[in-house]
Amino acid sequence: MLRLFVRRILYGFLILNLMTVLLFVLVRLVPGDAVAIQLADAAVSEERIAELTAEFGLDVPIHSQLVDWYSGAITGDFGTSFSTGQSVASMVFGRLPLTLILTGLSVAIAIVLGIGAGVTSAIRRNGWVDNVVRFLSVLSLSLPNFWLGLMLLTITSVVWKWVPPLGWEGFVESPWTSIQQLFMPALALGASLGASIARLTRSSLLEVLGSDFIRTVRAKGAPERVVLYKHALRNSLIPVITLIGIQIGALLGGTVILESIFSLPGLGREVFGALNRRDYPVLQMGAILYGAIFIVVNIAVDLSYGLVNPRMRVRANGGTS
Numbered sequence: 415m416l417r418l419f420v421r422r423i424l425y426g427f428l429i430l431n432l433m434t435v436l437l438f439v440l441v442r443l444v445p446g447d448a449v450a451i452q453l454a455d456a457a458v459s460e461e462r463i464a465e466l467t468a469e470f471g472l473d474v475p476i477h478s479q480l481v482d483w484y485s486g487a488i489t490g491d492f493g494t495s496f497s498t499g500q501s502v503a504s505m506v507f508g509r510l511p512l513t514l515i516l517t518g519l520s521v522a523i524a525i526v527l528g529i530g531a532g533v534t535s536a537i538r539r540n541g542w543v544d545n546v547v548r549f550l551s552v553l554s555l556s557l558p559n560f561w562l563g564l565m566l567l568t569i570t571s572v573v574w575k576w577v578p579p580l581g582w583e584g585f586v587e588s589p590w591t592s593i594q595q596l597f598m599p600a601l602a603l604g605a606s607l608g609a610s611i612a613r614l615t616r617s618s619l620l621e622v623l624g625s626d627f628i629r630t631v632r633a634k635g636a637p638e639r640v641v642l643y644k645h646a647l648r649n650s651l652i653p654v655i656t657l658i659g660i661q662i663g664a665l666l667g668g669t670v671i672l673e674s675i676f677s678l679p680g681l682g683r684e685v686f687g688a689l690n691r692r693d694y695p696v697l698q699m700g701a702i703l704y705g706a707i708f709i710v711v712n713i714a715v716d717l718s719y720g721l722v723n724p725r726m727r728v729r730a731n732g733g734t735s
Contacts, residue, residue, distance in 0.1 A: 422716055426709040433705045434698075438480050441697050448472065448692035452496050470496055470694075483698070493695035495688075502695045506681060506703060512582065513673070513680035514707075517665050519596055520604035521658065528608040529654070532615025533647065539620065547612060554609035560671040563602035567675070570598070582679050599672045607661045614657055618650035659715030663708045 449466050467473045471482060486493060492502040535547040571577045578595050585592045622628060623646050631641050669682030685700035687693075 419713070419717060422713040426713060430702070430706055430709060434702055435480065437698055437701050437705075438483065439476065441694050441701070442476060444689070444692065446692050448496060448694060451692045492699045495696050496693045497688075497691045497696075502699045505684065505696060506699045509679060509681040509684050510703065512678060513666070513669050513682055515585070516596055516600055516603065516669055516673070516678065516680060517662070519600040520665055521607070521662070522604075523600055524604035524608035524611055525658070527604075528611025529615050531608070531612040533619060533642075535612065535616045536619040536623070537642070544616075547616075551609040551612045554605045557605065559602050559606060559668045560675060562605055563599055563672050563675050566598045566602055578676065582677075595676065595678065599676045599678065603665055603668045603672055607658070607665065610657055610661065611654055614654055615650065618653050619646060622646045622650045655715055655718055659712045662711045663704075666704050666707060 448470065449463055449472065452466065453463070464473070471479055474482075483493065490503065492506075494500065495502055495505060498505070531547045531551070535544045538544050567577075578598060582595065583591055623642075628641060628646055631645050632638075636645075666682070669680060670686045671682070672678075673680040673683035674686055681700055681703065685697060685704075688696035688700060
């Protein structure tokens, strides 16, 4: 297991550095002049434009800019925002917790609803409950999360005359208000993942329930509840865990739009604003942080296989099962 962990960390470090170089080039290829946008297209002298270009470090070749960025990043200095003049690290890390909370809540909602619906659908295969779950799963997969967020906001405000509280206060200051603010965006964000989990749980559980070892367990007289939850469900969770790890990236990407829709001051909203402002340092750091979170989650997913299925732990240690 330790060997697997070290190998995944090294792969993750390599991928993160390749992503850093790629992002550094791509953000500078986004149409729009960063200096002109910061000046709001005001009529200024060429000297002022040149001065601001030098201040932003854009007057040197891109490879030199990349070297300068790495030199600062090693010491924890990720640059200064073009638009606010603040430290990029303080801006990004200050908004990260809210995005992590929103993503974690959406994953929790997706897991509870998805596994519950998938198990129920598998137990009642081809019945009306199964048909309803499958229909709702396909419907949820067809709806973009930002559209679903807008519909939830519209329905609650128009039909129920209720709008989530505005102005983020934080869990410590006001936990109930924070839950009200986060529930709808988390539900919209996790709906698609929940539908995917439900469909995969159903198919995987049905496959396991039809296997030889389940028939052996039943022949030994084990109660159906033990057969289902202790043996069948546990062995069917490996593909579900893999799906969750893969979809974390999509959830993080969805926060960029949903945080703007629900006025949540998270990292996604900051990255979206940085893109509009062509604030390269903030955009670069935010995107890299998203990538780092995705890599860490996938390493955790790889390591979790051994907890769910001990045979996977044996393979990871180089043994045979």
